[in-house]
Amino acid sequence: MTSASVAAPPRMQWQIATVRAVVDETPRVRSLILDVPEWPGHRAGQHVDIRLTGEDGYRAQRSYSIASAPEAPDLAVTIERIDDGEVSPYLAANVQVGDRFEIRGPIGGYFVWTAPLGGPLFLIAGGSGIVPLMAMLRHRALVDSKTPTLLIHSSRGFEEIIFRNELERLATKEDGLTVYHTLTRRQPVGWSGGARRIDRDMLTGIGIPPAMTPRIYICGPTPLVESAARILSELGHEPGLIKTERFGPTGG
């Protein structure tokens, strides 16, 4: 076997990100607005790798979805705190404005939507799986796309809906976006959205039918993604149009 030394392509080289602002989205979820001097730009749906080096020299690396639109002036990642995780408690709780860490990206070219791809666009999110889909919705809004779009967003409770206010604003623009929330554990009094996990009845009842050949993006915990992708495939959606991103147990 021969070996060649590997010099990573430029987009895969580590550079320094500085935290310019933090935004608490929910009690467990925080967005970090980052300054990255040589950010090459990205497409909606891509992610970054973030690497932390501890005071004792220990290093840990995780992938996080980009939340901001390519057209937005600021690069933002949105991170859910996993209590027994290693990296997310630091990034989603301890980090302060002015802190710096290593970043590389953008990464991934599969789970990506750009307006010229068209639609209809059918987005399904579980919890923090909304993050890369939010980048798509923000991109859609900033380029004034009228692509018919449906988002089904599953959260545990009302206060845990990530980007709730912004989604509400986007949905009132009447530019073809419909947002449907389902709350799996607790629903406020008078709640008119869904009150259970995403299931076959929900996907049949309010989903975009296969005849309209929507581009489907599903992101969230593995069981949700697995189940939604299987049901949509069984309903007759073309497997090549169903793209998934599972949030696995990577230790947070």
Add this chain to the structure above:
Amino acid sequence: MIDIPIARGFFGRKKPEGQSARIPPGQHLVHDFPVLSAGPTPVPDLASWRFTLSDGDTRLGSWSWEEFNALAQTQVKVDIHCVTTWSKLDTNWEGVTLDTLLEAAGLDEAPAPYAMIHCEGGYTTNVPVEDMLGGKAMVATRYEGQPLDPEHGGPARLLVPHLYFWKSAKWATGIVFMEEDEPGFWEQLGYHIYGDPWREQRYTGD
């Protein structure tokens, strides 16, 4: 070169005092049981399950689930060490040692010095036979007094705790003896051919 920023208040996992003599270099202690797989978890089917010993193409012995459980069962309490740097102490296992399997197959000794462990889903790993004799390895079917969970390798996995844990192959279905050592699934990709955690043999050349 860039100046690497240090994350304030961020530390790696530390070894607890007093236990470091049992934790190999580069490892840290865990209390849960992390799961790592090279493929999807097979659905157990005890009715069709068999465990087979072979010498090359020659079948030496083969046991159904009932036959396997009728063999002498051995219990061990051991420490396990995963190459991804976690170690877990005092784990309790029950199963059939390779010594017992050889005896049940009517053999006085192993027919060859090396072995390849074969598993459901095509996973393989190589272990020298010497490292599996004298009670050093078993085909385990129970963990902490319970039937081994599929995600941890049930119905049966190899347990060879003095080597990195990828050698303790999950969903094991057979052992094939070989005259020459050959690399298994991870070993072909550059993981160490032997994998001694105390010598930190993680990768080829370590």
Add this chain to the structure above:
Amino acid sequence: MERDALTLDGNAAAGLLGELFAIEMTAAVATCDACGTSGAIGGARVYGGEMGAIFRCATCDAVIVRLVRTSRGISFDARGMRCLVVAEASA
């Protein structure tokens, strides 16, 4: 076989692939040598956790690509892949 909580998508391993290839490999289309089905690398199933990325065919679960970072470098084994098509626009 059942998919379980350990399953990830091919795009989860895009970082490691990106260290090796100048093109965006997750958008490239691979043909599984076992069943002949074609699909984007990003849509393959990925296993292996911290040991490496084992890409399996989304249709038949056969291993198509194995990618491991060792102390000596990155190992790439693609014997389970019959053909790889890279769209020029994604290069």
